[in-house]
Amino acid sequence: MNKFKPILIILLAVAVLLAIWKSTSPIWPSDASAEIGRGPHGGRFFGGDDFQCEVTIYEPEGVTPEFHVYFYKDGEPLDPANVQLTITLERINRTEVVQFKKQGDYLIGDKDVVEPHSFHAKVQAQYDGKVYDWKFDSIEGRTELQPEIVSKAGVEMLKAGPAEILETVNLRGRVALNEDRTSRAVPRFPGIIKAVNKNFGDPVQKGEILAVIESNNSFSTYQVRSEISGTVIKRDATLGEFVEGQQTLFVISDLSAVWVDLIAHRLDFPLLKVGQPVSIDAGDGAEPIESKLSYLSPVSSQESQTMLARCVVANQNGILRPGAFVSGTVTVEQTQVPVAVKASALQTFRDWDVVFVRVGNLFEAVPIEIGKQDAQWVEIKKGLPLGSEYAADNSFIIKADVMKSGATHDH
DSSP: OGGGHHHHHHHHHHHHHHHHHHHHOSSOOHHHHSEEEEOTTSSEEEEOSSEEEEEEEEOOTTSOOEEEEEEEETTEEEOGGGOEEEEEEEOSSOEEEEEEEEETTEEEEEEEOOSSOOEEEEEEEEETTEEEEEEEEEOOSEEEOOHHHHHHTTOOEEEOEEEEEEEEEEEEEEEEOOGGGEEEEOOSSOEEEEEEOOOTTOEEOTTOEEEEEEETTTOOEEEEEOSSOEEEEEEOOOTTOEEOTTOOOEEEEOTTEEEEEEEEEGGGGGGOOTTOEEEEEOSTTOOOEEEEOOEEOSSOOTTTOEEEEEEEEEOTTOOOOTTOEEEEEEEEEEEEEEEEEEGGGOEEETTEEEEEEEETTEEEEEEOEEEEEOSSEEEEEESOOTTOEEEOTTTHHHHHHHHHHOOOOOO
16 A cells, blocks of 8 residues: 555645636637537527536627626526626727626626627626636628639729719700801892702702792892801792791701700709809710700709709710610719729618628628719718728629628628
């Protein structure tokens, strides 16, 4: 028996040392640090035999999510007054540190747990002279894609930055003759038309002879000439016909500049001002034509409660034909915003408007608050820091991959 004494003494010493180490160690062993299931409040449950922690995210309808953390000792609820707690959230593009204070039988975080609840969390609790560290992951709305796959899919990557947002009003109307460049040729005296030199659609130069008339008074002939250069858009002259004085024989118009008469509804009246830019769409896939409002009618139509808004439009290529319907987009305000994204970047995820940001090879849906927007740009009032890299054109491809990866919402 005596020969076993040294061994027993050594084993006893080791046991004592282990007991001392366990009582003074600041960190629990790794097998005790893991999540061990769900707690009484449905939260993540951590701890060992004598001390447990339950982390919940409280998010009833209409309330911004917040951490509620409960503690237990030997399986019984523990007053959290003597527990110090910090939770660090490593999000895709930032780090958040949440401190806690007592509220009732739990500790409540001093920050809202903003959506999405996608992060790597580090939980550190101090109680009774010991420090406990736990970790858990809550990932949603995230996927990982290699750069070559993103490029091959045609996903455009941009950085959030300043942009000019245009507030616009869309109007409809039609092309009209520019009356300032339209002339009507009339005979000076009654007589018989002896010659007709121009037909409908013919080009005319200023001073060119349109017709020859034999005066009914003197029986001598005189010429009817064009006062402007342009195109014959109307002819009411027939060889041998008797014409009275002041009867319109030809209408000549310079179609290199036409009027576009747009119809504005009453609610838009206060927004419109002379000089505002107008982008005119003539249809048929033609490029928009840029102009400006040159005239606003001082009166409105009694029947339709609309107002005429006119612009003079260059028409050298003849695309705009008088009588044709067109639409016009009037820019009524231009606003410079500090953070904006391309309109094609906007997607929906759950109940949010989101942009998919990229950090490294990771993409994640980031909820945003939208401000002013136009056809090209969207102001971001909240949710996306300046300089964030995001998916613009073809961003729906990123969303499809996120949904395929599994967009969970599990706390």
